[in-house]
Amino acid sequence: MASVTTRSTPLPAPWDGVRAQLHDRGLRWTPQRRLLVEVLARTDGHVTAAELLESCRAIDPATIPSTVYRTLDVLEELGLLRHAHGPEGREEYHVLPREEHGHLHCAGCGGRWEIGADDAAALVATLAARDGFAVDLSHLVVVGRCRGCGAG
Amino acid sequence: MASVTTRSTPLPAPWDGVRAQLHDRGLRWTPQRRLLVEVLARTDGHVTAAELLESCRAIDPATIPSTVYRTLDVLEELGLLRHAHGPEGREEYHVLPREEHGHLHCAGCGGRWEIGADDAAALVATLAARDGFAVDLSHLVVVGRCRGCGAG
DNA sequence: GGGCTTGTCGCCACAGTATGCAATAACAAA
DNA sequence: TTTGTTATTGCATACTGTGGCGACAAGCCC
Ligand SMILES: [Mn+2]
Ligand SMILES: [Mn+2]
Ligand SMILES: [Zn+2]
Ligand SMILES: [Zn+2]
Numbered sequence: 001m002a003s004v005t006t007r008s009t010p011l012p013a014p015w016d017g018v019r020a021q022l023h024d025r026g027l028r029w030t031p032q033r034r035l036l037v038e039v040l041a042r043t044d045g046h047v048t049a050a051e052l053l054e055s056c057r058a059i060d061p062a063t064i065p066s067t068v069y070r071t072l073d074v075l076e077e078l079g080l081l082r083h084a085h086g087p088e089g090r091e092e093y094h095v096l097p098r099e100e101h102g103h104l105h106c107a108g109c110g111g112r113w114e115i116g117a118d119d120a121a122a123l124v125a126t127l128a129a130r131d132g133f134a135v136d137l138s139h140l141v142v143v144g145r146c147r148g149c150g151a152g
Numbered sequence: 153m154a155s156v157t158t159r160s161t162p163l164p165a166p167w168d169g170v171r172a173q174l175h176d177r178g179l180r181w182t183p184q185r186r187l188l189v190e191v192l193a194r195t196d197g198h199v200t201a202a203e204l205l206e207s208c209r210a211i212d213p214a215t216i217p218s219t220v221y222r223t224l225d226v227l228e229e230l231g232l233l234r235h236a237h238g239p240e241g242r243e244e245y246h247v248l249p250r251e252e253h254g255h256l257h258c259a260g261c262g263g264r265w266e267i268g269a270d271d272a273a274a275l276v277a278t279l280a281a282r283d284g285f286a287v288d289l290s291h292l293v294v295v296g297r298c299r300g301c302g303a304g
Numbered sequence: 305g306g307g308c309t310t311g312t313c314g315c316c317a318c319a320g321t322a323t324g325c326a327a328t329a330a331c332a333a334a
Numbered sequence: 335t336t337t338g339t340t341a342t343t344g345c346a347t348a349c350t351g352t353g354g355c356g357a358c359a360a361g362c363c364c
Contacts, residue, residue: 023361026310026311027311027312028310028311028312028359028360028361029360029361030311030312030313030359030360032312032313033312048350049350049351050349050350050351053350062314064313064314064315065350065351066313066314066315066351066352066353067312067313067314069350069351069352070312070313070352085237085241087291088241088321088322089237089240089241089242089243089320089321089350090241090349090350090351091241091350091351104279104283104285106285107288113283115279119275119278119279119282120275122274122275122278123271123272123274123275123294126271126274127256127267127271127294127296130271131256131265131298131299132298132299133256133258133296133297133298133299134296134297135294135295135296136259136295136296136297139239139295139296140294140295141293142275142279142287142292143287143288143291143292144279144285144286144287144288144291145285145286145288146283146284146285147283147284147285150286175331178340178341179341179342180329180330180331180340180341180342181330181331182329182330182341182342182343184342184343185342200320201320201321202319202320202321205320214344216343216344216345217320217321217322218321218322218323218343218344218345219342219343219344221320221321221322222322222342222343240351240352241350241351242319242320242321243320243321
């Protein structure tokens, strides 16, 4: 049988550190995880979990959904991903989040924009001061109607 | 066969008007819709779509999921319901929304609170002024950690 | 290299939600 | 009351995501 460990391309930073990060936590570096990491390394911005699964299957059709979903959870714990939910509740991942930001979705045209930390600052501060609540900005999705789409 | 039109209990306001509201729009009053409306009339605050389905099945085990989900959409269009999404993206309905409000969810303990229009005012105003974006406050779910649960 | 430990995979079953389609039934008009 | 129109149902099916479980294999130690 052919060797499975595709020594193909070395991973770019910070993905080349994932193996070590996993080992530090007593977790393992498997072909399935390497495949997803390779896919992620070629992705930037926002992707759906389902899209990532599809990309993996394009390379290895034997890819199992639950393995991908579980690996996404692990990588999120390592801080390499953050997820939020689209207007219909489906998972959307943000790869290599630089500055934390929320998301703005128009229910009319489907347009999407980012919400900067400064835009949310007032809400975050209000909830922190009054309730001691720490908002997870990355997970925040604000739905409504953009200028072009007008009132519902 | 037995008559299906359970003339059982007359519906309380504003549910007693649903039939007329439907007819005004060329839509129909069916036993399936009546059943869900009866369940909703006994519900207050927030419910999951799945919980509503279950409640319907408790009364009529023949209840079909897609019929319930479709009816929920219709009733939301009539303004009798609003929905948002829990932290995992599942649908949560707000029955007979009085004042519009958003939701605050703690990812640690699962605690839930409401966000008043005043709490969100700054964010809403910012997005309206800068982008002409009209926020749907009812659909807003802010996830994070409450005071007791501390930082993640 | 050869074992051991235990994290992970593959598989299955299921929860929750959405959609196309043909058969049915609600409603209104006659 | 009968008929005709067409909204709605039921069904089959698909999609997204979760969780249990036994078989497997990654990594450590010798
Ligand atoms: Mn929604
Ligand atoms: Mn989430
Ligand atoms: Zn728009
Ligand atoms: Zn908490």
